[in-house]
Amino acid sequence: MSVISRKAGAIFIPVSDIAKARDWYCSLLGLEPTFEIIAGHLCCIPMDNNGLNLVLDSKIFNEESTYRNPAFHFNADDIQEAYQFMKQRGIELVTAIENGHWFNFKDPDGNLLMICKC
Template sequence: MKNNGLNLILDSNIYNGDSYFRNPAFHLNTDDIHKAYQFMKDRKIELVTDIENGHWFNFKDPDGNMLMICKC
């Protein structure tokens, strides 16, 4: 299904016993994972992973929360 506009996916698996936000709280979609990764890297965003399986990567927001960008 094609949705025009911003897509936001919430993940119910954010608490894993002893610490919040080890896993991404949510992810944002992109059509071009490599362009999105380079965009974040160029802006010196704290990248937590490289592009994994050609489909996603994790980064931290300014508050230290783990977030994800996924190729849709």
Template sequence: MNILSSKVGALFIPVSNIESAREWYCSILNLEPTFEIIGGHLCCIPLDNNGLNLVLDSNIYHEDSTYKNPAFHFNTDDIHGAYQFLQERKVEFVTGIENGHWFNFKDPDGNILMVCYC
């Protein structure tokens, strides 16, 4: 019996405004922004059918709490299409497409996120 599971259940992102963060993340993930805001500061966005959630949390946000390096990456099977998709949504890029496999960009709060061709 394992006390701790090797399965990750959630990825937390500090955000300054829970409503606008929900809109923005749903926009880049092509999801309807209908996910409930819990307790006025949390929004859980399901990322897959295995229970992995992106948890936006405005209670953990402060100016120094944003990710300066990606803590995870979003998968894509079309790195150029993903770059163009985000470019159309006017995200701020930190890198171009590197080595044909990945790029970094910022969310509205300055968190560094990554997209990777896997």
């Protein structure tokens, strides 16, 4: 047994404008954008009841820091419904639904992200 947990605690995403990013991600996830902005550059958005957080950080942002490959994916029960949801919101879709299970999209800062059928 290790003193290091096998549980991820946070996923960091570099963003250019912390308040706009908080609002965008909260809107995407159906949350009220009431999460505190810490030290002027961080915002932690809880993703589950097990302590996993999405940490938006404007201090680490630069053009080279954005994700060029998805570092993680959001789960969706219905991939077709998720795709249509993103399309209706005008979010930049990078791929169609691939193999009936996933698609990629970009956030406003150009980070490449994924939604996958769970």
